[in-house]
Amino acid sequence: MTLQRATAYSSSPGKEGGTGLPEQLITFDHVSFVERPDLGFRCRVGGRVVWVGNLQWQPGTTVHVHGDRLILRRADAAELGLLDWKR
Numbered sequence: 001m002t003l004q005r006a007t008a009y010s011s012s013p014g015k016e017g018g019t020g021l022p023e024q025l026i027t028f029d030h031v032s033f034v035e036r037p038d039l040g041f042r043c044r045v046g047g048r049v050v051w052v053g054n055l056q057w058q059p060g061t062t063v064h065v066h067g068d069r070l071i072l073r074r075a076d077a078a079e080l081g082l083l084d085w086k087r
Contacts, residue, residue: 024074026083031063031070043070050080 034042040053041064057064058071077083 025058026072026074026077027060028070028072028077028082029068031068033063036064045070045082048081050082052080 028045032044034044034049036042040051040056042049042051043063044050052064052070052072056072056076058073060069060071062069072080072082074083
């Protein structure tokens with residue numbers, strides 16, 4: 001299984017001067033909307049269907065409304081199994 005292209009962009013330094021990688025935003029393009037219950041939505045990223053809670057998606061995400069872009073914090077993307085930020 002291969003996931004669709006993910007793009008990482010702008011990260012602010014962590015409180016202790018670290019890299020802030022868990023806070024870095026990751027963009028997944030070509031994401032398909034599956035269903036929208038009250039507390040979040042399901043979408044297909046590559047070959048995987050994931051549940052994204054209302055507090056996880058970031059501004060610029062369009063998959064839950066009409067588009068095909070999902071933006072998550074790196075830590076949330078890793079938690080959903082979409083990437084491994086610890087590498």
